[in-house]
């Protein structure tokens with residue numbers, strides 16, 4: 001006896017119900033061609049993921065439920081379909097996995113464990129299931145724990161006890177660096193307890209800050225990895241089973257190699273930006289190109305996401321802009337093959353200074369004057385955005401975003417920030433990686449596109465003569481180590497001091513971190529690369545008088 005299961009590792013769009021259903025239908029045609037018994041789609045595929053509060057709207061979930069019903073009707077003859085979507089039972093809303101067969105909804109699995117940590121808030125949205133049963137497709141009985149359900153003992157085991165011969169786990173599992181071993185560990189624990197093969201099916205694609213990385217895989221009844229799909233790309237794959245001695249054995253498939261963390265982070269940033277653009281309806285990007293490393297890597301990510309013809313780099317020099325910065329900005333834009341504009345801000349700045357002169361008389365020049373440069377750049381770039389219909393990118397790395405080292409309503413202007421969750425020390429290494437590597441999913445040119453002089457020079461905001469970031473901040477190696485402790489590991493000041501850092505420096509960084517919460521609250525979203533990303537992973541009050549006295 002045999003069984004063929006078609007896995008659709010596809011990229012849905014939140015709210016695009018008709019388009020998602022059409023994608024499911026197209027995949028079903030492929031499964032039917034391949035004579036599969038069943039097509040499986042990821043968690044919440046019908047509506048995209050995560051829908052947040054949108055799915056609580058009755059008009060929305062009723063629309064989705066109607067669309068799933070009509071998918072069942074239009075796919076009556078051929079493989080069964082498993083598809084994630086919301087289900088309202090007249091009283092409560094559930095995160096459900098629908099099984100469609102012979103023109104109708106044959107079964108519904110409801111999610112039991114609602115994730116409520118990191119970026120998840122499902123307790124707020126859904127009601128947990130109380131018990132589920134397996135379903136039968138042709139000769140096979142299947143249990144479907146939904147995503148988080150398979151990270152805990154209980155659901156898969158109960159389904160197996162009720163006769164499930166394999167576990168098919170639909171997921172909406174967002175990327176963070178080096179997550180795969182954690183997923184594999186949880187799935188192997190389920191397999192060890194059930195003694196049945198397990199299929200882990202994830203979606204791909206960017207949704208706001210989150211990136212779903214795919215990497216779907218199959219583990220046999222002994223816990224061996226027998227099939228694995230690539231990360232960050234759509235793919236449809238057939239998994240074959242043969243029944244011998246009363247047990248389903250999964251045939252050995254193709255175990256795709258997964259790239260290292262540098263490639264995965266870079267791919268996550270490219271895909272999240274590309275999807276953010278296409279899913280919000282933008283085709284073109286612009287950014288301020290300073291000759292520094294942050295704007296250089298953001299321009300490179302933009303070019304790799306959309307192609308050089310869709311990226312405009314604008315140098316807006318002031319009198320503090322060095323010749324080195326002018327040369328580097330131009331060279332990087334030329335290497336990338338994108339449009340380059342040169343828009344000096346001196347005249348505009350003089351006009352603003354004159355306008356404010358009567359008010360500012362008697363005050364010493366300082367931060368206000370420095371930040372006018374950044375704000376004027378923001379104003380000019382947003383004017384270009386309005387005129388050309390190009391979305392402005394903002395370029396602060398995680399170190400700067402953490403300590404508020406950016407000007408609000410100035411260089412913080414912009415709609416998306418691909419490097420928001422990448423510390424500065426990693427930005428340097430990531431640039432070296434991109435200069436040395438090229439992949440076919442990159443739409444930009446091969447080679448050392450980021451001039452070495454940009455990577456090697458000391459970072460500076462160039463808002464006053466001879467300014468260097470390290471005049472006001474600790475060296476980035478120190479800053480990033482302290483921030484990793486405070487932000488990502490939730491360590492106390494005492495614990496970070498015990499790692500060998502000066503208490504005064506740790507306290508200064510802690511102070512900057514807490515007082516800049518207001519800036520992050522008003523900042524653009526950006527690619528999530530870790531479990532400690534600003535926005536949903538770490539939610540802090542803006543008004544906060546607590547300081548760690550330890």
Ligand SMILES: Nc1ncnc2c1ncn2[C@@H]1O[C@H](COP(=O)(O)OP(=O)(O)OC[C@H]2O[C@@H]([n+]3cccc(C(=O)O)c3)[C@H](O)[C@@H]2O)[C@@H](O)[C@H]1O
Nearest residue numbers: 367371374400404405406407408411460461463472515518
């Ligand atoms: N809690 C709060 N809630 C609401 N608003 C608050 C606030 N605290 C201050 N403010 C407001 O914020 C203003 C201060 O913020 P802001 O104007 O941004 O100024 P500020 O944070 O003081 O300065 C920006 C810093 O970033 C550096 N910088 C600028 C540009 C680029 C880069 C770079 O390397 O990329 C670095 C620059 O050298 C300077 O150290 C205050 O005037 C005040 O009105």
Ligand SMILES: Nc1ncnc2c1ncn2[C@@H]1O[C@H](COP(=O)(O)OP(=O)(O)OP(=O)(O)O)[C@@H](O)[C@H]1O
Nearest residue numbers: 288289290292293294295314315316317395411461
């Ligand atoms: N002369 C400039 N021309 C165009 N854009 C600029 C210029 N100076 C700053 N910007 C914009 O403001 C952002 C912040 O730049 P700034 O030089 O202050 O610090 P940074 O964080 O070190 O960034 P970078 O490494 O890109 O220079 C830049 O990434 C760029 O988008």
Ligand SMILES: NC(=O)CC[C@H](N)C(=O)O
Nearest residue numbers: 115147148151172173174
């Ligand atoms: N959608 C989910 O239930 C995902 C939760 C799960 N722990 C994950 O991140 O993979």
